[in-house]
Amino acid sequence: xxxxxxxxxxxxxxxxxxxxxxxxxxxxxxxxxxxxxxxxxxxxxxxxxxxxxxxxxxxxxxxxxxxxxxxxxxxxxxxxxxxxxxxxxxxxxxxxxxxxxxxxxxxxxxxxxxxxxxxxxxxxxxxxxxxxxxxxxxxxxxxxxxxxxxxxxxxxxxxxxxxxxxxxxxxxxxxxxxxxxxxxxxxxxxxxxxxxxxxxxxxxxxxxxxxxxxxxxxxxxxxxxxxxxxxxxxxxxxxxxxxxxxxxxxxxxxxxxxxxxxxxxxxxxxxxxxxxxxxxxxxxxxxxxxxxxxxxxxxxxxxxxxxxxxxxxxxxxxxxxxxxxxxxxxxxxxxxxxxxxxxxxxxxxxxxx
Ligand SMILES: NC(=O)c1ccc[n+]([C@@H]2O[C@H](COP(=O)([O-])OP(=O)(O)OC[C@H]3O[C@@H](n4cnc5c(N)ncnc54)[C@H](OP(=O)(O)O)[C@@H]3O)[C@@H](O)[C@H]2O)c1
Numbered sequence: 001x002x003x004x005x006x007x008x009x010x011x012x013x014x015x016x017x018x019x020x021x022x023x024x025x026x027x028x029x030x031x032x033x034x035x036x037x038x039x040x041x042x043x044x045x046x047x048x049x050x051x052x053x054x055x056x057x058x059x060x061x062x063x064x065x066x067x068x069x070x071x072x073x074x075x076x077x078x079x080x081x082x083x084x085x086x087x088x089x090x091x092x093x094x095x096x097x098x099x100x101x102x103x104x105x106x107x108x109x110x111x112x113x114x115x116x117x118x119x120x121x122x123x124x125x126x127x128x129x130x131x132x133x134x135x136x137x138x139x140x141x142x143x144x145x146x147x148x149x150x151x152x153x154x155x156x157x158x159x160x161x162x163x164x165x166x167x168x169x170x171x172x173x174x175x176x177x178x179x180x181x182x183x184x185x186x187x188x189x190x191x192x193x194x195x196x197x198x199x200x201x202x203x204x205x206x207x208x209x210x211x212x213x214x215x216x217x218x219x220x221x222x223x224x225x226x227x228x229x230x231x232x233x234x235x236x237x238x239x240x241x242x243x244x245x246x247x248x249x250x251x252x253x254x255x256x257x258x259x260x261x262x263x264x265x266x267x268x269x270x271x272x273x274x275x276x277x278x279x280x281x282x283x284x285x286x287x288x289x290x291x292x293x294x295x296x297x298x299x300x301x302x303x304x305x306x307x308x309x310x311x312x313x314x315x316x317x318x319x320x321x322x323x324x325x326x327x328x329x330x331x332x333x334x335x336x337x338x339x340x341x342x343x344x345x346x347x348x349x350x351x352x353x
Contacts, residue, residue, distance in 0.1 A: 001026040001027065001028060002026065002027065002028075002029070002109065003024065003025075003026055003108075003321075004023075004024070004025055004026070004027050004107070004108050004109045005022065005023070005024050005107060005108040005320055005321065005326065005352055006022070006023045006024075006066045006071060006106075006107040006108070007020055007021070007022050007071065007072065007073070007106035007107060007330055007350075008020070008021050008022075008023065008065075008066050008067065008069035008070060008071055008072075009021065009054050009069065009070060009072055010069065011054075011056055011061075011070055013054060013055065013056075014055050015338075016050075016051050016054040016055065016334040016335075016337070016338055017331045017332070017334040017335040017338065018331070019054050020054075020072075020327070020330055020331055020334055021069065021327065022320075022326055022327035022330050023066060023067065024326070029081075029082065029111075030111060032082060032083070032084040032111060033084055034084040034085045034086035034087075035084055035086050035087060035113050035114050035115070036083070036084040036087070036111050036112070036113060036114070037080055037082070037083050037084065037087055037090055037096075037111070037112055037113070037114045037117060038080070038081045038082040038083075038109070038110070038111050039078035039079060039080055039081060039096065039109065039110050039111075039112065039117070040078060040079050040081055040108060040109050040352070040353075041076050041077070041078045041105055041107060041108055041109070041110070041350075041352050042076075042077050042078060042079055042095070042126045042129075042130070042351070042352075042353065043076060043077050043126040043127055043129070043130035043317075043349050043350070043351055044073045044075070044076035044105040044106050044107075044130065044349065044350040044351075044352070045075050045076065045130050045131060045134070045315070045347055045348070045349045045350075046333060046334065046337045046347070046348045046349070046350070047074065047075055047134045047163075047347070048254065048256070049074055049075075049101075049134060050072050050073060050074060050106075051334075051337060051338055053072055053074065054072055054334075057259065059283070060074075060101040060102055060283050061102065062102050062104050063102035063103065063104065063116075064102075064103070064104035064110070064112075066107075070104075071104030071106060071107055072104065072106050073103070073104055073105030073106035073107070073350075074098065074101045074102065074103065074105065074133075074134065075097070075098065075105060075130060075131070075132075075133045075134040075135075076097065076098065076103075076105030076106075076130045077095055077096070077097050077120065077124075077126050077129035077130045077132075078095070078096055078097075078105070078110070078117070079093065079094070079095055080092050080093065080094045080095075080096060080117075081109075083114070084114070087114045089114060089119065090114055090117060090119055093122070094119050094122065095119070095120050095121070095122045095124065095129060096117035096118060096119050096120060097117065097118055097120055097129055097130070097132055097133055097298065098116060098117065098118075098133060099115065099116055099117055099118045099291065099294065100116065100283075100286065101282075101283050103116055106350055107352075108320075108321070108352035108353075115291075118291070118294060118295050118298055119295070120132065120298055120299075120302050121299075121302050121303075121306065123306065124302050124305055124306060125305065125312055126351075127312050127313075127315055127317075127349060128302075128305045128310075128312045129302070130349060131163055131167075131312070131313060131315075131347070132298055132301055132302070133298075134163075134164075134282070135163040135164055135167050135313070136167045136171070136301045136304075136310065137282070137297060137298070137301065138164050138167070138253070138282055139164050139167035139168040139170075139171050140167075140171055140297065140301065141280070141282065141285050142164075142168065142229050142251060142253060142280055143155075143168065143171060143172060143175065143177070143227075145249070145251055145278070145280060145285075146226065146227045146249050146251075149175070149177060149226065149227065150176070150177075151175070151176030151177065152176065152177075152178070152224070153177050153178070153224050153226045153227070154177070154178045154179070154180060154202075154220060154223045154224060154225040154226065155168070155172060155177055155178070155179050155180070155225070155226065155227040155228070155229060156179075156180040156182065156225060156227070156228045156229070156240050156243055156244070157169075157179065157180075157181055157182065157228070157229040157230070157231075157240075158182045158183075158207075158229075158230055158231065158232045158236045158237070158239075158240060159182075159183075159184075159231045159232055159236075159254070159256055160179075160181030160182055160183050160196060160201065160204065161181075161183045161184075161192050161195075161196065161344070162231070162347075163313045163347050164231065164253075165181060165196075165231075166196070166199055166311075166313050167310070167313075168181075168229060169181055169196060169199050169200045169201040170199050170200045170309075170310050170311065171310075172200065173199075173200030174200075174304070174309060178202040178203075178223070179200070179201045179202050179203075180201075180202065180203045180204075180205065180217065180219070180220065180225075180243070181196050181201040181203070181204045181205075182204075182205050182206070182207060182210055182236070182239070182240070183196070183204060183205075183206055183207070184206065184207055184343050185206045185207055185208045185343075186206075186343045186344055188344070189206055192204070192344065199311060202219075203217075203219050205217070207236055207239065210239045210243075211239060213243075214242070215242035215243055217243055220243055223245075224245055225243050225244050225245045225248060226244075226245065226247075226248045226249065227248060227249050227250075227251070228240035228241065228243075228244055228248065228249070228250040228251065229251055229253065230250060230251065230252045230253070230254075231252070231253050231254030231255075231256055232254065232255070232256045232257040232261075233252060233254075233255050233256075233257050233258075233261035233262075233263055234257040234258070234261035234262060234263065235257075236257060237250075237252065237257075237261070237263050238263055238264060238265070241263075241265065241269050241275060242269075244273065244275055245273075246272070246273045246274055246275075247273070247274050247275075247276075248273070248275055248276070249275070249276045249277075249278065250275050250276065250277050250278070251278050251279070251280050252277070252278075252279050252280070253279070253280040253281075256340070313346075313347060314346050314347075315346050315347045315348065315349045316346045316347070316348045316349070317349055317351050318330075318333050318348050318349065318350050318351065319351050320350055320351065320352055321351075321352055321353060330350075333348050333350070336348065
């Protein structure tokens with residue numbers, strides 16, 4: 001018998017903290033079907049995507065339920081504990097991450113089809129592995145969206161202190177690209193500036209500093225600013241458009257500034273500069289990837305971590321199994337994650353061991 005912890009939620013609640021329910025029970029491992037894999041989750045992050053799922057605002061719904069309630073969590077890393085008779089790609093002791101959205105990683109144990117998982121190196125740090133799919137992979141694919149990006153080109157991005165923003169700066173540096181990383185204003189701006197410069201950002205500015213420049217950023221003078229990566233929209237998005245050079249691309253991949261934000265563009269932005277405005281959705285991009293391509297990308301990113309070329313984002317670990325009241329702790333964790341006005345918060349990661 002093993003003690004199992006499972007987080008679930010009632011669909012469509014705008015308040016993730018009150019929507020969540022935690023179940024705990026001793027249970028035996030059920031008999032495995034031939035393509036099944038039994039796993040134990042090691043680290044399961046709370047991402048902005050998970051909050052959208054719980055709020056009913058994400059197109060891909062969870063694939064697993066417990067007591068008729070959906071199990072959230074779309075990223076994470078698990079250890080394989082047993083495999084069905086026809087499983088060859090995974091063995092007990094292997095570590096794996098979800099191959100697609102919806103796996104339901106906010107639980108200590110699961111039995112899933114082996115096709116739902118992709119193996120990653122066992123020696124990879126759990127937090128690094130748990131931020132591969134919704135962090136490093138997203139950052140890599142965002143950079144891949146723009147054809148012809150070459151050494152010396154500049155990209156600009158907002159929400160740059162977030163997990164994806166940190167990976168964008170690091171991966172851009174590996175490709176010889178320069179990054180202007182824009183962060184929200186805060187009291188300890190110098191410490192976040194230094195942290196992002198250490199990771200590989202070329203220049204770090206606050207939204208207020210960028211606003212003061214009115215599109216004339218001295219360090220960008222005469223440079224090719226060919227790509228803007230926007231996950232905020234609204235005014236912060238518009239500030240990125242302002243520094244792009246003609247023919248550049250603007251990719252929106254998030255709406256941290258609120259679901260009803262507006263991007264107000266001038267005639268110059270829209271027509272004279274020929275900026276290409278596009279949207280990025282990981283699920284759509286990954287749908288065009290075959291499983292081997294995705295596994296190769298994860299393998300390359302894992303090796304970047306292991307060789308010290310990529311650094312793991314700072315996170316807060318939330319040890320649910322050690323808590324006296326784990327449901328309360330889970331609710332508090334989600335309340336923190338949804339408090340957007342709190343500047344400088346770290347990604348929270350559920351740990352079940
Ligand atoms: N399109 C896709 O397929 C896809 C896939 C994955 C993620 N995303 C989106 O990508 C975005 C970033 O994800 P992430 O995993 O990097 O999130 P994250 O680690 O939570 O980082 C986002 C950071 O943005 C900053 N922020 C929060 N609200 C903001 C606001 N109103 N204005 C400006 N900055 C704000 C916060 O940093 P400070 O507190 O330090 O300012 C926060 O840490 C999210 O919108 C997410 O939904 C999209």
